[in-house]
Amino acid sequence: xxxxxxxxxxxxxxxxxxxxxxxxxxxxxxxxxxxxxxxxxxxxxxxxxxxxxxxxxxxxxxxxxxxxxxxxxxxxxxxxxxxxxxxxxxxxxxxxxxxxxxxxxxxxxxxxxxxxxxxxxxxxxxxxxxxxxxxxxxxxxxxxxxxxxxxxxxxxxxxxxxxxxxxxxxxxxxxxxxxxxxxxxxxxxxxxxxxxxxxxxxxxxxxxxxxxxxxxxxxxxxxxxxxxxxxxxxxxxxxxxxxxxxxxxxxxxxxxxxxxxxxxxxxxxxxxxxxxxxxxxxxxxxxxxxxxxxxxxxxxxxxxxxxxxxxxxxxxxxxxxxxxxxxxxxxxxxxxxxxxxxxxxxxxxxxxxxxxxxxxxxxxxxxxxxxxxxxxxxxxxxxxxxxxxxxxxxxxxxxxxxxxxxxxxxxxxxxxxxxxxxxxxxxxxxxxxxxxxxxxxxxxxxxxxxxxxxxxxxxxxxxxxxx
Amino acid sequence: xxxxxxxxxxxxxxxxxxxxxxxxxxxxxxxxxxxxxxxxxxxxxxxxxxxxxxxxxxxxxxxxxxxxxxxxxxxxxxxxxxxxxxxxxxxxxxxxxxxxxxxxxxxxxxxxxxxxxxxxxxxxxxxxxxxxxxxxxxxxxxxxxxxxxxxxxxxxxxxxxxxxxxxxxxxxxxxxxxxxxxxxxxxxxxxxxxxxxxxxxxxxxxxxxxxxxxxxxxxxxxxxxxxxxxxxxxxxxxxxxxxxxxxxxxxxxxxxxxxxxxxxxxxxxxxxxxxxxxxxxxxxxxxxxxxxxxxxxxxxxxxxxx
Numbered sequence: 001x002x003x004x005x006x007x008x009x010x011x012x013x014x015x016x017x018x019x020x021x022x023x024x025x026x027x028x029x030x031x032x033x034x035x036x037x038x039x040x041x042x043x044x045x046x047x048x049x050x051x052x053x054x055x056x057x058x059x060x061x062x063x064x065x066x067x068x069x070x071x072x073x074x075x076x077x078x079x080x081x082x083x084x085x086x087x088x089x090x091x092x093x094x095x096x097x098x099x100x101x102x103x104x105x106x107x108x109x110x111x112x113x114x115x116x117x118x119x120x121x122x123x124x125x126x127x128x129x130x131x132x133x134x135x136x137x138x139x140x141x142x143x144x145x146x147x148x149x150x151x152x153x154x155x156x157x158x159x160x161x162x163x164x165x166x167x168x169x170x171x172x173x174x175x176x177x178x179x180x181x182x183x184x185x186x187x188x189x190x191x192x193x194x195x196x197x198x199x200x201x202x203x204x205x206x207x208x209x210x211x212x213x214x215x216x217x218x219x220x221x222x223x224x225x226x227x228x229x230x231x232x233x234x235x236x237x238x239x240x241x242x243x244x245x246x247x248x249x250x251x252x253x254x255x256x257x258x259x260x261x262x263x264x265x266x267x268x269x270x271x272x273x274x275x276x277x278x279x280x281x282x283x284x285x286x287x288x289x290x291x292x293x294x295x296x297x298x299x300x301x302x303x304x305x306x307x308x309x310x311x312x313x314x315x316x317x318x319x320x321x322x323x324x325x326x327x328x329x330x331x332x333x334x335x336x337x338x339x340x341x342x343x344x345x346x347x348x349x350x351x352x353x354x355x356x357x358x359x360x361x362x363x364x365x366x367x368x369x370x371x372x373x374x375x376x377x378x379x380x381x382x383x384x385x386x387x388x389x390x391x392x393x394x395x396x397x398x399x400x401x402x403x404x405x406x407x408x409x410x411x412x413x414x415x416x417x418x419x420x421x422x423x424x425x426x427x428x429x430x431x432x433x434x435x436x437x438x439x440x441x442x443x444x445x446x447x448x449x450x451x452x453x454x455x456x457x458x459x460x461x462x463x464x465x466x467x
Numbered sequence: 468x469x470x471x472x473x474x475x476x477x478x479x480x481x482x483x484x485x486x487x488x489x490x491x492x493x494x495x496x497x498x499x500x501x502x503x504x505x506x507x508x509x510x511x512x513x514x515x516x517x518x519x520x521x522x523x524x525x526x527x528x529x530x531x532x533x534x535x536x537x538x539x540x541x542x543x544x545x546x547x548x549x550x551x552x553x554x555x556x557x558x559x560x561x562x563x564x565x566x567x568x569x570x571x572x573x574x575x576x577x578x579x580x581x582x583x584x585x586x587x588x589x590x591x592x593x594x595x596x597x598x599x600x601x602x603x604x605x606x607x608x609x610x611x612x613x614x615x616x617x618x619x620x621x622x623x624x625x626x627x628x629x630x631x632x633x634x635x636x637x638x639x640x641x642x643x644x645x646x647x648x649x650x651x652x653x654x655x656x657x658x659x660x661x662x663x664x665x666x667x668x669x670x671x672x673x674x675x676x677x678x679x680x681x682x683x684x685x686x687x688x689x690x691x692x693x694x695x696x697x698x699x700x701x702x703x704x705x706x707x708x709x710x711x712x713x714x715x716x717x718x719x720x721x722x723x724x725x726x727x728x729x730x731x732x733x734x735x736x737x738x739x740x741x742x743x744x745x746x747x748x749x750x751x752x753x754x755x756x757x758x759x760x761x762x763x764x765x766x767x768x769x770x771x772x773x
Binding site: 097113114117124128131132134140153316318346347348349364385391392393394395397398399401402403404405409425443444 | 676678714
């Protein structure tokens with residue numbers, strides 16, 4: 001969401017974001033309390049977390065951090081280094097579910113099947129059950145996604161912050177919370193306390209998961225309040241209620257000093273600088289492909305929020321895409337790259353473009369996508385079976401999906417170790433026909449490194465204006 | 468919670484240990500049903516030309532003596548169409564769905580308990596099942612259509628194998644009473660064309676890519692143990708170039724022909740002639756003939772036009 005500030009484009013996904021911001025002006029951070037999936041998961045995890053101190057700690061002194069994070073991210077975006085995805089709660093939730101939680105779940109179910117499978121007489125029942133499960137819940141084939149561990153650890157770290165205080169992340173770090181908080185400054189949904197009924201019992205102050213209630217139990221911070229209504233439901237005297245108050249709106253203070261602001265700007269500038277000077281080896285970068293319809297690299301990195309939606313849908317078809325680690329540099333962490341030894345770009349599929357929420361992958365219609373080159377295949381003649389050992393093989397050619405095959409054979413002589421001459425069909429790549437889908441690499445029967453590989457050679461990125 | 472004492476732990480674990488001594492509920496099956504049914508192929512081919520695909524199939528099966536000859540009451544039948552590719556019926560990469568549906572109907576009419584249709588696809592399974600049109604057509608005709616499950620394979624010995632001595636094969640095929648092979652006629656780079664014998668690869672587990680080296684010998688090794696009682700070749704259209712998955716409509720020629728026979732090798736030999744190829748020049752057919760799996764001499768194959 002904040003990501004959109006970093007990109008210089010208007011996309012359809014910005015409309016709900018705009019509506020949300022508009023409503024926030026009046027209602028406050030209702031998103032954090034009622035919609036945010038990360039917030040819900042933090043609340044859920046809270047059920048299992050035992051804090052040393054029973055009373056919720058007052059963490060107001062850390063509130064500034066989230067504004068600092070937001071400032072730094074915006075500053076970075078202005079220098080055209082988009083890193084908002086790292087902490088965006090929506091992207092973060094989706095990323096964690098796609099790369100770790102769902103795969104763990106699927107593997108565990110599959111493990112149970114593995115335990116039961118050897119029992120004679122149970123197999124047909126298990127197969128029916130599996131058939132039923134795979135119709136709505138389980139993947140047909142388990143395709144593992146890389147980076148599940150670091151992505152999960154970041155998520156786990158966020159959940160564990162609740163050890164310090166309830167919703168510590170939402171209170172003090174979440175940049176989206178900060179942005180919404182700023183918009184809530186003048187909200188008209190007012191928390192009112194009937195002073196006569198209030199017994200100063202402190203229950204509301206302790207219950208408030210977001211630490212928004214001031215020491216007098218009457219005042220609250222409009223910037224912090226997430227409309228969870230803990231205070232209203234927990235008040236033994238029913239003294240707390242929420243009402244719209246249009247006249248005489250009292251704004252709340254944003255806990256962000258000038259000094260902290262300048263520190264955050266400095267941090268942002270420095271981080272952006274460090275990321276900009278990152279040396280990305282031409283070899284590691286050039287050997288990787290991006291999804292079909294991806295914007296030119298710099299724009300792509302600006303727009304991609306690492307939500308892993310493309311990776312998720314890709315595992316249901318060809319399974320080409322994987323989140324990167326450092327292959328595309330620090331700036332490219334967790335952005336989708338091709339991993340053709342594990343999977344390929346399915347010829348009749350354009351799902352990645354369909355699901356991309358930011359337009360980093362442009363939706364190409366199928367005929368266009370089928371002609372869009374994401375890379376080019378090259379034979380490794382030291383490994384390819386006909387080239388290396390003089391035996392015919394044609395798995396790559398068989399799978400090549402272009403209507404006019406991009407892999408062809410030319411017959412030639414092969415001299416064996418015993419100096420005998422054999423006739424062999426040598427495979428070649430017709431570069432003008434190859435689209436770099438990588439199915440040849442996936443299906444190559446050579447163990448380990450395939451006899452054919454893909455590089456980004458000749459890749460076509462989607463340009464918005466074509467002259 | 469009550470503490471678990473050492474005594475309790477030992478007694479409980481020994482009880483659980485005793486369970487391991489129980490005999491298995493049923494002894495594991497060593498012999499599979501597919502190998503039980505007598506198999507006597509004859510080089511008689513029934514060829515139907517010009518007509519709607521379903522009608523062609525009916526004519527061929529009538530010529531063969533009716534489906535009842537192969538499918539008995541309460542039989543479990545497995546059909547092997549080619550549905551490997553994420554391609555539409557018009558592109559000619561997969562078996563014509565109308566042919567598959569008609570065979571399903573004939574099997575059920577003959578009294579089959581179950582007709583099963585599945586394939587280990589080359590492209591993603593859901594896409595191939597749907598886009599080939601076969602999943603829908605076969606389901607409508609009354610077949611069980613499902614995806615293969617990775618655990619449902621068993622290693623089978625290949626007694627007379629030259630290159631392969633065992634391979635993992637889908638259990639549902641091995642447990643079937645009748646196996647009907649429904650290949651489609653396509654161009655293929657190494658074997659030149661792909662027909663019935665190659666179609667059997669859809670039942671193999673493991674890394675099938677490994678088969679493609681010394682292809683003729685290996686595929687015939689497989690054919691020596693997986694022997695369909697009936698092969699019906701869908702040559703309603705030929706994929707002439709860029710096989711086995713095509714994609715270009717110009718490469719497809721419609722000839723509205725269906726060929727049926729009990730000798731899979733003879734069916735393939737006849738199929739080769741449809742492409743204007745001499746069966747004896749095709750490595751896998753020559754190999755199959757050499758091992759006595761079937762007839763490839765077109766003069767010795769008896770062709771009945773139906």
